Amino acid sequence: MASLKSLPYDVKFILLETLTSDYDTFISLVTTSREFYGIFQKYKRFLLGNVDFHDAANYWEESFLVACLPEIVGDPMHPIDIPYSEVRDIENSYISAMASPKPNPDSEPWYYTRVWEGDQEMKARITTNHRAIRKLCEQFIRRAMYPRFMVAKEGSRSKKEHLQMNSPATSTERAKIMRGFYRLWLLTRLFYSSKSESSSMGENDLSMRYIPLWDFWDLNVIQMLLSYISMELKPVFMYLWDNSLWWYALAFNLPTRELSKKQIIGAKIEEKRRKPLMQDHVSGSMFAFLVFEYPFHAPRWIENATDFKSLSDRCEKIFSVTEKMEIREQIGKARYLHLGHPDGWLGAGYRFPGRIFRPEETPIIPVRRICLPGEEDYSKYGEQAKLIWLNDLTKAYVADSSSLLNIFAPKPDPWVSVWDDWRLQEWGYRFPRFAAVRRESL
Structure with missing residues (x-):
């Protein structure tokens, strides 16, 4: 760092600003050099905005499109009623952009243009989205960087040991995780936007149209992240079920599991009714979470999945939406969205979707x-x-x-x-x- 110290202040700032296009190099410099850290602190908001935008551009097929969707289909709380044909055009734009070779190398997808023309407001939206995805990525690394199946064989103590002894995640590992979380967001958002045409979802499934775009291991990453989220959130979903706070429990007016068998008429019959409804409840809960809470509030849900009081405000917010019958029905149709096989519903995210290979x-x-x-x-x-x-x-x-x-x-x-x-x-x-x-x- 001796040669860098002697540079004039304005040159150091220009160098630091230039390096915002390389996230890892930028972070390395500001954390190892006192001089550059001081400049970073003074212009933190500006520099972080640049570095986050450039880092998001590494995933621009997903990050740019996700950022543009609210203007077209609305946000989950205030969706815009648009024809399914328009949603299909949005889906096709991503498929075309991901195609290799591209149909027309000289033409950019419409969402590129919308980002370039969106100026600071669009840049702010993209950076806000990217920070949420990165926060989720960092949480996943802290909690899941260990050999799960081997730990299960060796004993539970080895999980903590693995998490403590691991080398930091590499840039390639982070990129896989970030892109996987982005793609899960894109799938969920586009699927929810097309919910009004549910009759055609089974025949023209969105995820089946996207699967050929991603190679086998990229798809496996999405499946693994989906299963991770659902596994982490299962305690809170079951808590909601036990307390009859969720839409299926309310819709069918089932007794809670806390009641004694003497208080339940035909307990065995009720349990037979309860099991498939409970599975649907977990499926619908997972999809509702992905639509209304992911990714911005996902880290909080995961961190506090067994501390239900701390999540009460988030649960009530979702409940206020899902208690409406039409929303319940729409969320219930999450079964149509799957990754690779009809039995692998995205809604039932606690399972890895299966696939039969030829x-x-x-x-x-x-x-x-x-x-x-x-x-x-x-x-x-x-x-x-x-x-x-x-x-x-x-x-x-x-x-x-x-x-x-x-x-x-x-x-x-x-x-x-x-x-x-x-x-x-x-x-x-x-x-x-x-x-x-x-x-x-x-």
């Missing part, structure tokens, strides 16, 4: 180091080895690590799809083996 698909899917030690040998399946490995992976839809006690628990661990290979190697994960090891003849 043999011709398998060669183009890269192999990753995500197998548990001692369970990586698939060579006994011969030519079907990779196909079976992929199907084992996509069956890993359980979010509760206790499911490892189940004999049908999968061998691969989908929860590690966001982490770099060197980290997975440190944790002990292995590549699947598809061919038997040949012994050299003596």
Whole structure:
């Protein structure tokens, strides 16, 4: 830093402003140099606005489009009634922008133009959105950077040890997580905007149109983040269910689970009615959360999922919306939005969506180091080895690590799809083996 110290003040400021286009370099400089940190503190609001906007531009197909949606479809609390054909045009604009090769390299998607013309107001919206996504990303890293399936086998103590001993998340890991959270937001927002045409959702599912745009591992990241959120929030969803504070419990006027069996007529019948409704409740709760609270309030929900009093104001805010019958019905249709398979509803986010692979698909899917030690040998399946490995992976839809006690628990661990290979190697994960090891003849 000796050479940088001698620079004039205005040159230091220009250098710092230039570096706002590189988030990691900018943060590194202001945290290691007292001189540059002092300039940063003086112009903090301006510099952070620049660095956040440039960082958001790394995900501009998603971040720019998400920022433009409120002007067209309205915000969740005040949606605008627009024809489904217009929502479909919005969906197609993203599909066209993501296509490779692009249909017309010289033409930009409409949302690029809207951002460029939006000036400071649009820039502020994009940076606000990006800070919310980054905060969620940082929380995920603090809570989930550990080998979940291996920890379940080793014992609960190793989770804390892993979280304490891990190396910081790399820029590639952060990028995967950030993009995954952005894409989950985009899917939810576009789906909710098209809710008025529910009759066609099953036939022309939004997520099925977007899945071909993302490779297998990108999709797996979205699935994993979705399952993470739902797993973290399950305690508060069940609390709402037990206290009859949510829309399905109210709609059917079911007795709470706190009542004794003597107080319930036909308890077994009621329990049979209760289970599917409870599943729908969790599904609808998850989708309502994604529509009305994600991503801005998501960290608070996750951090306080077992401290229900601290979330009472947020719960009441959602409840004030979902208690309306038409909103309940719209949220209930979240089942139509899935990631890869009709049984993998986004609403039922506590499960990993499944997918059945065709043999011709398998060669183009890269192999990753995500197998548990001692369970990586698939060579006994011969030519079907990779196909079976992929199907084992996509069956890993359980979010509760206790499911490892189940004999049908999968061998691969989908929860590690966001982490770099060197980290997975440190944790002990292995590549699947598809061919038997040949012994050299003596």
